[in-house]
Amino acid sequence: MWTAMGVWRWRRNPLRRPTDLLEAWVAFAALVFVLLVAPAVGCVTGLEVDGTLQRAARVQQQERYLVPAVVVRPAAEPPAGAGADATAQRQTPQRTPIVASWTAPDGSSHQGTVPAAEEPPQAGDRFRIWTDLRGRLVGRPLDPSVASAHAALVGLAAAVGAAALVETVRRLVVRRLVHLRYRRLDRAWAAAGPDWGRAGAGG
Structure with a gap:
């Protein structure tokens, strides 16, 4: 919410720099991804893993x-x-x-x-x-409830991993933007510094 408000606040601010608006939109996009896309990734991953494990459990129950x-x-x-x-x-x-x-x-x-x-x-x-059918020792077949629990953990890990990846990318982008601001400030100061405080220098 605060990110969306930040985007709106910087929309018409006369002191707004291009990098400020870009940073706000990057934060907004990251927030949307964390709230919507990351859970979807976790859900899809969990369902896929659960389907695979449930099939394996059925096969083991039939063959053991x-x-x-x-x-x-x-x-x-x-x-x-x-x-x-x-x-x-x-x-x-x-x-x-x-x-x-x-x-x-x-x-x-x-x-x-x-x-x-x-x-x-x-x-x-x-x-x-x-x-097995021929009498060779095997392990206990996978229980469907255990398979579902494992799939849920994998889905949760996928969602957390996706959110962490987005946050890492956001931090890297913000870091680049901060460095860009400092470089621009250094160039502006190098241009204005020699005339700083001099009468008639246009200050």
């Missing part, structure tokens, strides 16, 4: 299956002195690795090392794991 598994035995512990990576893993809280067996949706049998569903794991315990 929650199948029953049975604990066979605890997995072998890494050998002592296996290196810094093994030490870091032991210090990091995590579920106990176990050897489990499961049957894939296509009917094939599998056995592998997976994290235990409960602590402490006992042989014969039953739990469920995510696999």
Whole structure:
């Protein structure tokens, strides 16, 4: 609002310099962009990302299956002195690795090392794991609500980024205009300075 008032105030002011009016219009254009265009950019970006993530979520839900598994035995512990990576893993809280067996949706049998569903794991315990059609271990499919939340964050970031870009451009333009004013003032002072204060110099 103050920017629009500034444009109107400088419209007929006799002291107005061309750079003053240009600066006011640049500020007005930046304000319009921040209030109207940046939210639109964020909305379009968020919708596009949400559509992509929702399609990925649907594909994952169709291609990933929650199948029953049975604990066979605890997995072998890494050998002592296996290196810094093994030490870091032991210090990091995590579920106990176990050897489990499961049957894939296509009917094939599998056995592998997976994290235990409960602590402490006992042989014969039953739990469920995510696999693909052939029984290969996969992660949990993307939840549609989580996808929407991620898309909203991306849209918000796009809107903020667009507004920040416009403000940066506005500041750069204003900085150039200020430098231009100083150069013009220096030239005017260089022309009038030698005659400043002299009688009959047209002052």
